Amino acid sequence: MSNPGTGTGPGDLSAFIAGLPKAELHVHHVGSASPRIVAELAARHPNPAVPTDPDALAEYFTFRDFAHFIEVYLSVVDLVRDAEDVRLLTYEVARDMARQNIRYAELTVTPYSSTQRGIPEAAFMEAIEDARRAAEAELGVVLRWCFDIPGEAGLEAAEETTRLACELRPEGLVSFGLGGPEVGVPRPQFKPYFDRAIAEGLHSVPHAGETTGPQTIWDALTSLRAERIGHGTSAPRDPKLLEHLAEHRIPLEVCPTSNLATRAVASLDDHPVTEMVKAGVLVTINSDDPPMFGTDLCTEYEIAARLLGLDAAGVAALAKNAVTASFAPDAVKASLLAEIDAHLASWSA
Numbered sequence: 015m016s017n018p019g020t021g022t023g024p025g026d027l028s029a030f031i032a033g034l035p036k037a038e039l040h041v042h043h044v045g046s047a048s049p050r051i052v053a054e055l056a057a058r059h060p061n062p063a064v065p066t067d068p069d070a071l072a073e074y075f076t077f078r079d080f081a082h083f084i085e086v087y088l089s090v091v092d093l094v095r096d097a098e099d100v101r102l103l104t105y106e107v108a109r110d111m112a113r114q115n116i117r118y119a120e121l122t123v124t125p126y127s128s129t130q131r132g133i134p135e136a137a138f139m140e141a142i143e144d145a146r147r148a149a150e151a152e153l154g155v156v157l158r159w160c161f162d163i164p165g166e167a168g169l170e171a172a173e174e175t176t177r178l179a180c181e182l183r184p185e186g187l188v189s190f191g192l193g194g195p196e197v198g199v200p201r202p203q204f205k206p207y208f209d210r211a212i213a214e215g216l217h218s219v220p221h222a223g224e225t226t227g228p229q230t231i232w233d234a235l236t237s238l239r240a241e242r243i244g245h246g247t248s249a250p251r252d253p254k255l256l257e258h259l260a261e262h263r264i265p266l267e268v269c270p271t272s273n274l275a276t277r278a279v280a281s282l283d284d285h286p287v288t289e290m291v292k293a294g295v296l297v298t299i300n301s302d303d304p305p306m307f308g309t310d311l312c313t314e315y316e317i318a319a320r321l322l323g324l325d326a327a328g329v330a331a332l333a334k335n336a337v338t339a340s341f342a343p344d345a346v347k348a349s350l351l352a353e354i355d356a357h358l359a360s361w362s363a
């Protein structure tokens with residue numbers, strides 16, 4: 015992707031990354047709630063399982079394994095109880111993005127979790143759309159939605175998510191996803207739901223190969239007609255799959271720290287991102303559930319730069335991958351690509 019180090023030290027590269035205009039394609043709505051927001055929600059809606067003080071929250075967000083992560087995640091989901099919670103959460107997430115120079119994000123939203131908890135569906139849609147418009151106007155962050163099926167909730171959740179996406183389709187909705195555990199949740203059973211969403215013009219972006227092998231990624235491609243893959247961590251175990259992803263320009267949404275936190279990889283140095291890039295796969299860098307994993311997008315770019323041996327030009331190329339692989343409006347794509355080039359040019363000057 016680039017030649018290693020041409021005079022920029024790691025400190026310099028951090029500053030370059032901080033100022034770099036960025037797009038993020040794999041980041042979850044509730045999973046982006048910072049400890050401060052979670053503490054606010056927990057204070058509004060007391061839940062003995064969730065601590066309210068930020069230090070205790072940091073401890074609470076230390077995961078034993080993927081199942082434990084899902085358990086903690088759902089306890090935070092349970093704190094989002096009314097439309098005002100939804101609006102506040104969404105806008106505050108955009109504020110954290112603006113601070114990192116994230117200019118465009120496809121936020122994965124799980125409407126089923128909220129409507130099941132009694133938030134009226136129309137009020138939910140209005141809350142996210144209101145936050146989206148405010149974030150763009152006031153913070154300069156363009157948001158789009160990916161509605162995802164919570165895999166652990168089964169086919170009833172799939173049916174409901176599809177209905178919400180297709181019948182209530184908010185203006186910012188661009189894609190349809192599938193998250194939650196992969197073990198015991200085979201992808202092909204969701205085919206009819208993805209078929210309906212795709213027929214409505216939504217893009218298919220399921221999680222696959224995060225905690226299971228390459229077959230899950232093949233299933234996502236063949237049954238769910240995936241246009242991008244969430245994670246795809248196990249792809250390098252199958253050279254034919256890597257070749258297929260590279261040839262068909264199917265991007266992977268790579269989230270290094272998330273993979274470490276959920277024990278999908280044993281260590282960052284073992285992360286297969288290097289093999290993905292070497293095989294010519296279009297790799298994008300993302301933060302997944304950043305405060306829960308004690309990270310943010312800038313940190314993920316720093317990690318990627320270290321693992322891939324990138325200099326500023328290489329990092330800029332990685333940032334452009336995310337723009338290219340996005341479902342952003344053409345004008346947003348063009349202006350972001352130009353801004354990335356300008357940032358690199360002023361850096362190199």
Ligand SMILES: [Zn+2]
Pocket residue numbers: 040042193221244302
């Ligand atoms: Zn995810």
